[in-house]
Amino acid sequence: MSTSNSDTFPKLLMRNTAQWPEREALREKEFGIWKPVTWRQYAAHVHDLALGLLALGLERGGTVAIVGDNRPEWVYAELAAQSLGAISVGLYQDAVADEVRYIIDHCDASIVVVEDQEQVDKLLEILPDLPKVKHVIYYDPRGLRAYREPILHALPAVEELGREYARQHPGAYAAEVALGQGSDLAMLCYTSGTTGKPKGAMLTFHNLLAMGASLMQVDPLQPSDDFVSFLPLAWIGEQMMALACGMQVGFTINFPEEPETVQQNIREIAPHVMFSPPRIWENMVSQVQVKLEDASWLKRKLYAWALPIGYAAAEAKFNQRPLAGALRLKYQLANALMFHKLRDQLGLVRFRRCYTGGAALGPDVFGFYHAIGVNLKQIYGSTEICGIAVLHRDDDIRVDTMGQPLPDNELRISPEGEILQKSPAVFQGYYKNPAATAESLVDGWLHTGDAGMLDDHGHLVVIDRLKDVMRLNAGATFSPQFIENKLKFSPYIREAVTFGGGRDYVVAMLNIDFANVGKWAENHQIGYTTYTDLASKPAVYDLIAAAVEKVNRELPAAARIRHFVLLHKELDADDEELTRTRKVRRGFVEERYATIVGALYSGASAVEVATDITYQDGRTARIATSLPIRTVQA
Secondary structure (H helix, E strand, O other): OOOHHHOOHHHHHHHHHHHOOOOEEEEEEEOOEEEEEEHHHHHHHHHHHHHHHHHOOOOOOOEEEEEOOOOHHHHHHHHHHHHOOOEEEEEOOOOOHHHHHHHHHHOOOOEEEEOOHHHHHHHHHHHHHOOOOOEEEEOOOOOOOOOOOOOEEEHHHHHHHHHHHHHHOOOHHHHHHHHOOOOOEEEEEEOOOOOOOOOEEEEEHHHHHHHHHHHHHHOOOOOOOEEEOOOOOOOHHHHHHHHHHHHHHOOEEEEOOOHHHHHHHHHHHOOOEEEEOHHHHHHHHHHHHHHHHOOOHHHHHHHHHHHHHHHHHHHHHHOOOOOOHHHHHHHHHHHHHHHHHHHHHHOOOOOOEEEEOOOOOOHHHHHHHHHOOOOEEEEEOOHHHOOOOEEOEOOEOOOOOOOEEOOOOEEEEOOOOEEEEEOOOOOOOEOOOHHHHHHHEEOOEEEEEEEEEEOOOOOEEEEEEOOOOEEOOOOOEEOHHHHHHHHOOOOOEEEEEEEOOOOOOEEEEEEEOHHHHHHHHHHOOOOOOOHHHHHOOHHHHHHHHHHHHHHHOOOOHHHOEEEEEEOOOOOOHHHOOEOOOOOEOHHHHHHHOHHHHHHHOOOOOEEEEEEEEEOOOOOEEEEEEEEEEEEOOO
């Protein structure tokens, strides 16, 4: 899809602007109104900001770091840097100061573009440790009027600087863009850091555009389509859809008003495609299940009648069987009375297809979406291969697989059971980390670190991280991730971590879903004050025990959970227990909660804990409590 004349994002921006100057490229909801940005306006912002960065001293090969929520200004900054042959680096907006300090220093950023006062304050706090940073540019001025630090610049002022530069140097921008090549580094995309410090994956325009072209070959989108960009642009999945695919196809990117209004804004736009990690799909199922409890008697009865019909239709689809006459009629009726309205409430009414990736999605959640008529497809990939390499085809979706490789992607399984991949989208290595690069890239093959197998249909089955597959003392192996995903299908369980490697049986540490369990407690007239208080209630333990026992009935005998504990706090990225994409840092969690894990195997009925927690502003607090240990039927 990309050519030598459009082999970088900035060149594609120029192509799209020439082709559709007055069409809407971006939309942002602000003060309750969707404000459009045409391709001509988009290109003008990037032009002015790029030359402003040039006037501030940004050099070809330099680095610009970007921190903030999803806004048009983020993509302006990214493409402005890339227009000059510089590299963009995205950071998660909720990253604490230590994380921001590490990545900005490691990537050698000289300019940092941030959203608002919160991010400015974070940068000013750590600035003495960042001698390479020369300029900080902000694009939301609220609360910053009294700031006088010379390093700070408002984004409109930098754009004005760029316009002045253009008057003095006509043609400078076009000349800079023309120097760019597909082989240039477009970005450093930092991995989630499940096993240590994040690593900066070096991705070229060729890597990103090759992946986007392969995806569009299988699942084509149209310039008239809509996409809602609400997941952090620091994540490769969002870069994959919003930039790598969006710039090639030219569909409209919509930015929500606030993180809290995402679901409402998705419903308003009703996009044609959506890509999200499992936690988003799991949360939406939980919302449906909880709202159902407050629905009328008739709606609950209708839902209970319709859902089994939906599951039967989904099962036929998975097995590539046509719907029999009676089932077809029942499904059409269930769709008209329930499923269409449910999809509309979730903002999924115009979707042609949705994707889930970044971690495994439980089969129960996956089956639910197909039951209500949502074409949800698994993808498999990683930062190192631009987010995607394996995908379900529309007519060949299997609930327990990830699908088949995209065009131009090769896949094989090593003798050790590791998934290996080769593709034009495979990254160039880790920035300033040749040792890790040598481990991951061998003879052009990406060693993923994931255990997997190919089934009889050529579909990839991902088992777990190779290092996380566990073996019990009796010899049976099990995938912690598989069990955890089944547990999280319950609307009352937000996070789960299972243990059992080198032990006689499996145990679990669980986080309740505070909002859903809190609502359940209120409906059952159970008083509580804090998360810790609610999680310790005997009635809540009974509720969760029922969910665990239900999962146990669906597991092989050797993998069933014997004991569980409800943690007194939520696992949190600020406490280094989760990555910013909400993957469990399993080794760290097991080490941090070694006392609890030991108690789960000791036969004790409770365990005393005292834990330090860290808030986003760096403050710490200590929680001390006694956690009951519950034994469940295995």
